[in-house]
Amino acid sequence: FLNGKTALITGSTSGIGGGYAKALAAEGAAVMINGFGDEGEIDALRQELESLSGAKAAYSKADMTKPEEIRQMVADCAEQLGAVDILVNNAGIQHVAPVDEFPEEKWDAIMDIICNSAFHTTKAVLPGMKERGWGRIINTGSMHSKVASPYKSAYNAAKHAIAGFSKTVALEVAQEGITVNTISPGYAWTPLVENQIPDTMKARNMTREQVMNDVLLAGQPTKQFVQIEQIAALAVFLCKDEASAITGANISIDGGWTAQ
Ligand code: NAD
Numbered sequence: 001f002l003n004g005k006t007a008l009i010t011g012s013t014s015g016i017g018g019g020y021a022k023a024l025a026a027e028g029a030a031v032m033i034n035g036f037g038d039e040g041e042i043d044a045l046r047q048e049l050e051s052l053s054g055a056k057a058a059y060s061k062a063d064m065t066k067p068e069e070i071r072q073m074v075a076d077c078a079e080q081l082g083a084v085d086i087l088v089n090n091a092g093i094q095h096v097a098p099v100d101e102f103p104e105e106k107w108d109a110i111m112d113i114i115c116n117s118a119f120h121t122t123k124a125v126l127p128g129m130k131e132r133g134w135g136r137i138i139n140t141g142s143m144h145s146k147v148a149s150p151y152k153s154a155y156n157a158a159k160h161a162i163a164g165f166s167k168t169v170a171l172e173v174a175q176e177g178i179t180v181n182t183i184s185p186g187y188a189w190t191p192l193v194e195n196q197i198p199d200t201m202k203a204r205n206m207t208r209e210q211v212m213n214d215v216l217l218a219g220q221p222t223k224q225f226v227q228i229e230q231i232a233a234l235a236v237f238l239c240k241d242e243a244s245a246i247t248g249a250n251i252s253i254d255g256g257w258t259a260q
Contacts, residue, residue, distance in 0.1 A: 001239075002027040003028035003029075005086060006077065006082040006084055006086070007086035008032045008077045008084045008088070010088065010089055011064070011090045012088075013034070013035030013036060013059075014037060014190065015188070016188060016190055016228050017035060019228035019229060020231075020235050021057075022052060024086065025050075027053075028055060029053060030053060030057065031049050031055075031081075032057070032073075033046060033049070033057065033058075034061070034091070046059050058080045060076055064112065064113045064117035065112040067116075071120065074124040075124075083128040084125040085134060085136065086135070086137075086138070087136070087137045087138070088138045089121055089122070089139045090140040092110075092114045093110060093114075094192055095154060095155070097199070098150075099151075099153045102153055102154065106154060110154035110155055110158050114155070114161075115161045115165070118162050118165060118166075122165075122169055126178075130176050135178035136179055137169065139183070140182070140183055140185070141166075142155075143219075145182060146252070151204075166181065166248070174248075177244075179246060180248065181248070181250070182250040183238075183253060184252045184253065184258075185253050185254060186219075186220050186255045187220055188225055188226040188231060189228075219257050220254065220256065221256035221259070223255075224255060226254065226255060231253055234251065
């Protein structure tokens with residue numbers, strides 16, 4: 001049902017973003033992926049997206065800490081695939097440390113990549129969406145856009161911020177055929193989660209197993225990691241006409257984390 005539509009997904013060379021890319025391509029969207037990683041692997045993903053969608057797929061290496069590169073990415077997408085109809089702000093990084101030891105450059109990078117980049121992408125795509133009278137903006141939040149966990153001050157701040165930004169834009173474009181929502185997953189098994197295990201082991205003086213069971217899944221009542229495909233399916237639903245009344249929402253998909 002997305003034939004003829006173009007989706008731009010930040011941070012989609014890995015994890016949840018890659019899941020969004022495949023699910024939107026499977027519905028026929030032309031997809032531009034973005035993020036870092038091995039060139040060969042990224043091109044293999046791009047080709048996979050083309051075979052899923054039957055449409056073109058493209059890649060932008062824009063760094064989400066650099067507003068000029070973000071604007072260029074949006075322009076490149078319009079030129080190579082078509083103007084952005086579906087924007088998914090998904091790029092993210094994590095750093096785990098007590099706030100009084102939190103490195104300043106990590107704070108800035110997390111705020112830039114998770115929060116500020118969404119402002120720049122949204123600002124760049126909105127005029128075109130308004131002109132066409134249709135658009136979907138999906139921001140990846142987190143259970144940490146609603147509740148906090150210690151040692152993740154920058155991440156929690158950035159995720160609460162993107163959820164607030166999302167609501168504001170939803171209100172501004174509520175009568176323009178554009179919906180803006182946040183999807184807030186609980187722990188999903190991706191490289192981002194795997195990579196924070198060593199730092200959490202250090203910060204909390206725990207073994208790997210203790211971090212998995214007593215930290216990551218401790219607050220997740222299902223005791224299961226959320227699956228990437230489940231998160232991607234929710235994004236696909238938000239693109240449907242049936243979802244046109246869902247806007248300004250922050251939808252949890254967190255195994256019950258925020259019900260507690
Ligand atoms: P991931 O590490 O697998 O993917 C992150 C993506 O962001 C990668 O493609 C990476 O290259 C890209 N990226 C990082 N820095 C970038 C930059 N400066 N510019 C452009 N791209 C950059 O992580 P993931 O777990 O798939 O996370 C995706 C999103 O989901 C993030 O916003 C994360 O906060 C959120 N999230 C993840 C979980 C989880 O449990 N994995 C839970 C809730 C929310």
